[in-house]
Amino acid sequence: xxxxxxxxxxxxxxxxxxxxxxxxxxxxxxxxxxxxxxxxxxxxxxxxxxxxxxxxxxxxxxxxxxxxxxxxxxxxxxxxxxxxxxxxxxxxxxxxxxxxxxxxxxxxxxxxxxxxxxxxxxxxxxxxxxxxxxxxxxxxxxxxxxxxxxxxxxxxxxxxxxxxxxxxxxxxxxxxxxxxxxxxxxxxxxxxxxxxxxxxxxxxxxxxxxxxxxxxxxxxxxxxxxxxxxxxxxxxxxxxxxxxxxxxxxxxxxxxxxxxxxxxx
Amino acid sequence: xxxxxxxxxxxxxxxxxxxxxxxxxxxxxxxxxxxxxxxxxxxxxxxxxxxxxxxxxxxxxxxxxxxxxxxxxxxxxxxxxxxxxxxxxxxxxxxxxxxxxxxxxxxxxxxxxxxxxxxxxxxxxxxxxxxxxxxxxxxxxxxxxxxxxxxxxxxxxxxxxxxxxxxxxxxxxxxxxxxxxxxxxxxxxxxxxxxxxxxxxxxxxxxxxxxxxxxxxxxxxxxxxxxxxxxxxxxxxxxxxxxxxxxxxxxxxxxxxx
Numbered sequence: 247x248x249x250x251x252x253x254x255x256x257x258x259x260x261x262x263x264x265x266x267x268x269x270x271x272x273x274x275x276x277x278x279x280x281x282x283x284x285x286x287x288x289x290x291x292x293x294x295x296x297x298x299x300x301x302x303x304x305x306x307x308x309x310x311x312x313x314x315x316x317x318x319x320x321x322x323x324x325x326x327x328x329x330x331x332x333x334x335x336x337x338x339x340x341x342x343x344x345x346x347x348x349x350x351x352x353x354x355x356x357x358x359x360x361x362x363x364x365x366x367x368x369x370x371x372x373x374x375x376x377x378x379x380x381x382x383x384x385x386x387x388x389x390x391x392x393x394x395x396x397x398x399x400x401x402x403x404x405x406x407x408x409x410x411x412x413x414x415x416x417x418x419x420x421x422x423x424x425x426x427x428x429x430x431x432x433x434x435x436x437x438x439x440x441x442x443x444x445x446x447x448x449x450x451x452x453x454x455x456x457x458x459x460x461x462x463x464x465x466x467x468x469x470x471x472x473x474x475x476x477x478x479x480x481x482x483x484x485x486x487x488x489x490x491x492x493x494x495x496x497x498x499x500x501x502x503x504x505x506x507x508x509x510x511x
Numbered sequence: 512x513x514x515x516x517x518x519x520x521x522x523x524x525x526x527x528x529x530x531x532x533x534x535x536x537x538x539x540x541x542x543x544x545x546x547x548x549x550x551x552x553x554x555x556x557x558x559x560x561x562x563x564x565x566x567x568x569x570x571x572x573x574x575x576x577x578x579x580x581x582x583x584x585x586x587x588x589x590x591x592x593x594x595x596x597x598x599x600x601x602x603x604x605x606x607x608x609x610x611x612x613x614x615x616x617x618x619x620x621x622x623x624x625x626x627x628x629x630x631x632x633x634x635x636x637x638x639x640x641x642x643x644x645x646x647x648x649x650x651x652x653x654x655x656x657x658x659x660x661x662x663x664x665x666x667x668x669x670x671x672x673x674x675x676x677x678x679x680x681x682x683x684x685x686x687x688x689x690x691x692x693x694x695x696x697x698x699x700x701x702x703x704x705x706x707x708x709x710x711x712x713x714x715x716x717x718x719x720x721x722x723x724x725x726x727x728x729x730x731x732x733x734x735x736x737x738x739x740x741x742x743x744x745x746x747x748x749x750x751x752x753x754x755x756x757x758x759x760x761x762x763x764x765x766x767x768x769x
Contacts, residue, residue: 270685277689281697281705288704289554292561425539429546438550445556 250348254356261360268364275369279312283380298442302383303469307440309373309382310465316361317402318461320409320431326353327413336506347499350413355406386470393477397464400484404459405431407491414495417502435460442471459487514610518618526623533624540627544577548635551699562704567642569700572727574635575655576698579662579722581628587667588625589616593674594684603766612761616674645730654726654740661743662722666691668753669717675753678760694719701727721746 286304290297299307311318327350330336339346373382385391412427432438434457441449441462452458463480466472472480526533551573555566564572589596596602596616605615645651673687694717697705702713702720713720722743729739 267685273686274689274693278693281693281709284705284709285697285700288561288700289558293558296557298557426542429539429543433546433549438546439553443557444553448553 249344250352253344253349253352257353257356258360261357262364264361265364268361272365272368275312275315275365276372279308279369279373280380282308287379299440299466299471300469301379303466303471304440305380306382306469307465307471309369310468311437311461313366313369313373314362314398314461314464316365317358317398318405318435318464319437320405320412320435320460321428327410328416331413331416340503340506346503347410347496350410351406351495354409354413355402358402358406383469385468386473390467390470390473390477393481394464394468396481397467397477397484400481400488401460401464403488404456404484404491405435405461407488407495408456408460411491411495411498414498414502417506431457431460434458436462436465440466442466454483456487456491459484515614515618519621522621523623536624537627537630540625541631544628544631547577547696547699548573548631561700564701564704567639567644568727568731570635570639571643571645571730572701572723573699574632574639575658575662575727576695576723577628577635578632579659580666580695580698581625581632582659582663583666583670584625584628585622587617587670588620588622589618590667590670590674591622592620593670594677597677600766613757643731646732650737650740651730654729654743657740657743658722658726661746662719665718665722665746665749666694668749669694671750671753671757675757675760678764690717698723718746718749 283305286308287301290301297304330339336346339349370382373380376382385394408431409428412424415424415427434452434455441452441458444452453462459480463472463484467477467480548570551569552566554561555569559565561569584591593602593616596605596619601619602616605612605619608615640647669687669691673684673691676684676687698719702724703710710720710724713724725734725739725742728734729736
């Protein structure tokens with residue numbers, strides 16, 4: 247356990263190095279969130295009755311999404327693992343007394359946490375002091391807040407387990423981008439539009455998949471869009487999918503490592 | 512021009528060497544832009560219209576912005592990776608050759624896999640053109656082509672600005688993303704839905720609305736004035752300041768020596 251904690255720490259500190267990049271990225275995140283809200287408010291004006299969540303819930307959804315973008319976005323964190331496979335450096339990693347799956351999982355998670363840690367505070371700060379329609383609100387109750395605090399790390403675990411499976415698939419495809427895998431997760435987890443805006447039958451199915459257990463859950467629990475017993479159910483679903491993806495990933499890893507032949511040199 | 516075609520052929524051939532990867536990359540782009548279209552489609556299953564535009568009218572708009580963006584992405588790839596050209600010294604090699612510098616950057620890289628978005632846009636056009644309720648006269652077909660061509664030139668101007676910034680700083684280019692990729696993503700709806708302030712900005716400063724929103728009004732017969740037809744060519748004026756900015760950057764440029 248200690249070695250994994252050390253691994254996490256190394257990655258985390260490493261990730262904190264990119265402060266200038268994070269500062270530059272902030273302006274994009276503000277502008278992006280702002281434009282998203284403007285677009286949704288045009289739809290709200292067109293027909294408030296058809297709006298599937300309260301507008302203030304949506305505003306919180308979008309700002310937390312921007313603040314924690316690096317935490318939950320399914321793209322861009324499996325870089326090292328994929329590089330190791332494509333370049334062949336995976337052979338060194340195999341000689342180390344560390345489980346590769348655990349290592350990749352920890353590294354990916356630490357990367358995400360570090361990048362989100364740099365960006366979330368300024369985004370949230372500004373989101374809270376904006377004038378009313380754009381302003382982010384506090385969660386409706388202490389219960390929702392505590393469920394949110396549970397759902398964030400669980401969402402991170404689900405999306406990390408998912409992207410490690412994505413990295414493992416590189417053993418078979420040898421391609422740096424398994425883009426379809428990533429785009430599917432982004433779309434069905436509510437990265438493009440929140441799940442309540444999906445057509446009813448699609449939403450019902452997607453909410454049960456691992457995608458529904460990713461950013462969808464914490465972002466909607468925060469504002470109370472998923473409230474009370476539903477929030478508890480949601481967190482249980484997240485635990486279930488985390489366990490399932492973790493097992494699937496470990497099995498897949500074992501299977502593909504059996505096929506790996508190190509050519510030497 | 513002949514030289515450009517030669518480069519074109521070389522780039523195409525080299526990328527076709529790995530056919531499976533090439534096709535997969537194209538397919539990935541198709542899926543990616545499909546997600547954007549599906550997002551629009553889902554929204555309109557719930558809301559029948561936004562700011563007076565129906566789904567098929569908005570899809571027309573989505574396809575226009577996607578198509579013009581993808582043309583720029585394919586042919587101006589050299590400017591997209593411009594910081595890298597500066598970093599690895601390839602740009603210095605361009606400087607000693609007796610050809611126009613912009614020509615060389617354009618000819619050096621073309622990314623045909625990015626045509627995936629173009630293909631998706633073509634599908635959307637096939638779906639939306641007959642359903643959008645536009646009466647297709649010769650003027651309107653011309654307007655549509657102007658929107659796409661001039662749109663890709665405005666995006667090219669943005670790439671030029673992006674590349675020029677790379678002369679001054681290596682970091683902090685990310686804020687250009689909101690104009691380039693944001694332009695593409697938020698351009699899926701007519702720019703008027705974002706309110707007057709944004710529309711003004713996109714009319715007078717970065718003229719994305721000139722080839723997207725105003726001519727769309729002409730296509731849909733909301734505005735009959737032929738002046739709206741001429742707005743896309745007007746948007747090309749944006750190339751002047753972007754080119755000037757690029758020249759300034761170029762004059763200041765000192766090689767890293769690598």
